[in-house]
Amino acid sequence: GQSLEQPSEVTAVEGAIVQINCTYQTSGFYGLSWYQQHDGGAPTFLSYNALDGLEETGRFSSFLSRSDSYGYLLLQELQMKDSASYFCAVREANQAGTALIFGKGTTLSVSS
């Protein structure tokens, strides 16, 4: 089986930096992804880490430590439009091939 743990809620103000952590327990781990979902909308892909280290894409960065089964999403220069839910997801190997499994999500609220 597999499990992913991430905080349920995070609050911050415009211009701040926020870090959303994700710990996971899986077998046959391939990589850790992050998705953003605005209220009622479709999740959209933000980043993917297959190897240890930091990946940077504009204001968003994602980090992975495979030895610690841990990763995080770092959001800088927060804007009101960043208020959304953020999901970590792992791609893991199983008998049928691979499956993409999501955490329960972190609701980020950005205030002015």
Place this chain on the structure above:
Amino acid sequence: EAQVTQNPRYLITVTGKKLTVTCSQNMNHEYMSWYRQDPGLGLRQIYYSMNVEVTDKGDVPEGYKVSRKEKRNFPLILESPSPNQTSLYFCASSTPGGSVSEAFFGQGTRLTVV
């Protein structure tokens, strides 16, 4: 335009009346999957498919069926819907692995079973 298309977007039905939610992708992806999203529970995988005629159960498959006769289509079938299947459903597709692991999601189907 690369996209995943689900239909219908909204559906209200009665208990026991069979229904199908369609999903189609135009990116030639091998991997397709169905998720349901309920408040506080995140995205839970119902079924997934690695390729044509290859499907497998996810975490919450009870009460659902799928088929994958063509690469682009992956319909979700509820043979006898019940009120506990009221939820927001998402279809997704991606390449199965490798160096990129980006899943594309449909716009969602909000299903209410009364």
